Amino acid sequence: MIILKKGWVSKMAIRNAAKAIIYHDEKILLNQCRDNMNNVYYDLPGGGQKIYESMETAVCREIMEETGYTAKIIRFAALAEEIYTDPEIQKKHPNYTHKIHHIFLVELTDIPRQRPSELDNEMEDSVWLSIEEAAQVDLRPAGLGKQLPEILANTYPIYLDTIFM
Numbered sequence: 321m322i323i324l325k326k327g328w329v330s331k332m333a334i335r336n337a338a339k340a341i342i343y344h345d346e347k348i349l350l351n352q353c354r355d356n357m358n359n360v361y362y363d364l365p366g367g368g369q370k371i372y373e374s375m376e377t378a379v380c381r382e383i384m385e386e387t388g389y390t391a392k393i394i395r396f397a398a399l400a401e402e403i404y405t406d407p408e409i410q411k412k413h414p415n416y417t418h419k420i421h422h423i424f425l426v427e428l429t430d431i432p433r434q435r436p437s438e439l440d441n442e443m444e445d446s447v448w449l450s451i452e453e454a455a456q457v458d459l460r461p462a463g464l465g466k467q468l469p470e471i472l473a474n475t476y477p478i479y480l481d482t483i484f485m
Contacts, residue, residue, distance in 0.1 A: 333414055333415045333417075333418065334418045334419070334420060335368055335415055335416055335418065335419045335420070336368065336369040336375070336378075336419075336420050336422065337366060337367055337368055337369070337419050337420065337421045337422065338366050338367070338368075338369055338375045338376075338378035338379035338382060338422050338424065339363075339364040339365070339366035339367075339379065339382075339421050339422065339423045339424070340364055340365045340366050340379050340382070340383050340391060340423070340424055340425075340426045341364060341397055341398075341423060341424070341425050341426065341468070341471065341472070342365060342383070342387075342389070342391060342426055342427075342428065343425065343427075343472060344427070344428055344448075345448075346450060346451075347448040347449060347450055347451075348448070348449055348450075348451060348454050348468065349365060349387060349389070349446055349447070349448055350362040350363065350364065350365075350446070350447055350448075350449055350454065350459065351363045351364070351365055351386060351387075351439075351440060351443045351445075351446055352443070352444050352445045352446070352447045353440065353442040353443050353444060354442055354444055355442055356442075359458070360457075360458070361457070361458040361459070361460060362447075362449070362454070362457050362458060362459045362460070363440070363443075363459070363460050364421075364423065364460075364464070365382060365383050365386045365387050365446070366378075366379055366382040366383065366386075366421075366423075367382040367385075367386070367440060375422050375424075376393055376424075379391075379393065379422075379424050379426065380392075380393070380426075383426065384434070384437070385436065385437050385438040386436055386438065386439060386440060386443065386446065387433075387436055387446045388433045388434040388435055388436045388437075389428050389429075389433050390428070390429045390431040390434075391426040391427060391428055391429060392426060392427055392428075392429055393424050393425075393426050394424075394425045394426060394427055395424070395425050395475070395477075396422070396423075396424055396425075396477050397423050397424055397425040397471050397477055397478070398421075398423040398464075398467070398471055398477055398478045398479070398480050399420065399421065399422060399423065399477060399478075399479050399480065400420075400421040400423065400461040400463075400464065400479075400480035400481065400482075400483065401418075401419070401420055401421070401481070401482040401483065402418070402419045402421070402461055402462075402482075402483050402485060403417065403418050403419075403482060403483070403484050403485065404416075404417040404418070404485050405484050405485065406485075421461050421480075423464075423471075423480075425471070425472070451468050451469060451472070454468055455468065461480060461483055462483045462485075463480055463481060463483065464480060467480060
């Protein structure tokens with residue numbers, strides 16, 4: 321809870337997001353998105369954690385909803401924080417302006433792919449990119465693309481930093 325002025329209290333909303341690095345056949349599966357300015361960007365499959373839901377359950381549910389794939393967690397891989405500093409965005413989307421991304425390395429199961437049931441807001445499609453291609457595109461959270469080789473090579477999680485947007 322944050323006290324803004326005497327008598328004014330605001331709840332600080334931090335949104336937990338469970339995200340997946342799905343690495344298969346030397347490629348990574350990404351959500352291709354388009355913002356309201358028509359700019360293309362890429363995001364890891366995944367999304368918000370529901371109340372009383374574990375991060376592990378959240379990431380597997382989100383993968384199924386957005387991509388149609390069933391996945392199994394290999395390990396926790398990285399953590400990133402995003403904070404939107406624009407007062408207009410903070411006012412318009414108070415529950416989405418401070419996010420913690422819990423990023424898991426996952427593998428696909430043998431279960432056949434289903435039709436995605438719930439795409440993210442700006443999501444257009446799921447695409448497979450090489451690690452080199454992922455490093456060249458607008459991949460979010462910011463800085464993730466350049467860190468992918470290190471994340472995949474290590475057995476321990478990496479802190480990707482706090483990004484002020």
